[in-house]
Amino acid sequence: MGSLQLSNIEQLSNIKGKVKAVTLLTDQAYISEVHGDEKISLVEDELQQMGFPFHYSAINSPFSFVPLKLRIASLYAIRNVLQLTDDQIQEMGRLATRNSAFTKLGLRFLIDLKKMAKGIPRHWQRHYTTGSMDVGELHEDEKYLVVRLKDFPVPKLYCCYLAGYILGDVELIGNGQNLRISETKCMSYNDDYHEFKVMWD
Numbered sequence: 001m002g003s004l005q006l007s008n009i010e011q012l013s014n015i016k017g018k019v020k021a022v023t024l025l026t027d028q029a030y031i032s033e034v035h036g037d038e039k040i041s042l043v044e045d046e047l048q049q050m051g052f053p054f055h056y057s058a059i060n061s062p063f064s065f066v067p068l069k070l071r072i073a074s075l076y077a078i079r080n081v082l083q084l085t086d087d088q089i090q091e092m093g094r095l096a097t098r099n100s101a102f103t104k105l106g107l108r109f110l111i112d113l114k115k116m117a118k119g120i121p122r123h124w125q126r127h128y129t130t131g132s133m134d135v136g137e138l139h140e141d142e143k144y145l146v147v148r149l150k151d152f153p154v155p156k157l158y159c160c161y162l163a164g165y166i167l168g169d170v171e172l173i174g175n176g177q178n179l180r181i182s183e184t185k186c187m188s189y190n191d192d193y194h195e196f197k198v199m200w201d
Contacts, residue, residue, distance in 0.1 A: 017068040019129070022127075023066075025059060028056040079157065086157070094165065094171070133150075144199045153187050180200070
């Protein structure tokens with residue numbers, strides 16, 4: 001897939017907002033657990049070449065905030081070094097819910113989808129300083145829910161990751177089988193917001 005083109009790097013540099021550093025720690029955990037510790041330095045080298053010098057070991061606290069553009073650059077660097085497909089990026093997002101103590105703690109007491117739906121906006125605000133996420137529709141009888149993310153213009157690659165993360169959140173609740181997700185609207189395609197539809201049997 002190769003490295004980012006200059007125009008893409010410039011787009012990343014223009015991304016505003018911050019995100020909890022725990023998101024970068026889940027990236028580090030994914031690299032280590034799935035691809036081996038030796039790949040971490042290669043990803044860091046890729047970040048350096050992209051103009052985002054960073055070492056995962058430099059994170060002092062998962063509660064601190066880091067630039068959102070750095071978090072997204074980390075995802076691009078991982079994709080480039082490990083040659084991941086969009087489906088693998090989505091799976092990476094799904095696995096992140098297992099590696100994030102904040103997510104597991106936040107969802108531990110949410111025993112059903114209705115409670116999870118109410119908690120999603122607050123969960124988002126605790127992690128991000130920009131954008132807003134909520135469950136726009138929940139139809140348990142028809143076995144699907146719709147999650148909407150507004151005011152969050154990010155590259156399509158990050159949408160793949162978020163789709164996996166949303167899927168992982170629903171899995172942690174334990175409702176339904178054969179879960180699947182699709183992004184039905186995307187700001188990368190000039191829609192007003194991102195929209196993800198989660199379905200199950």
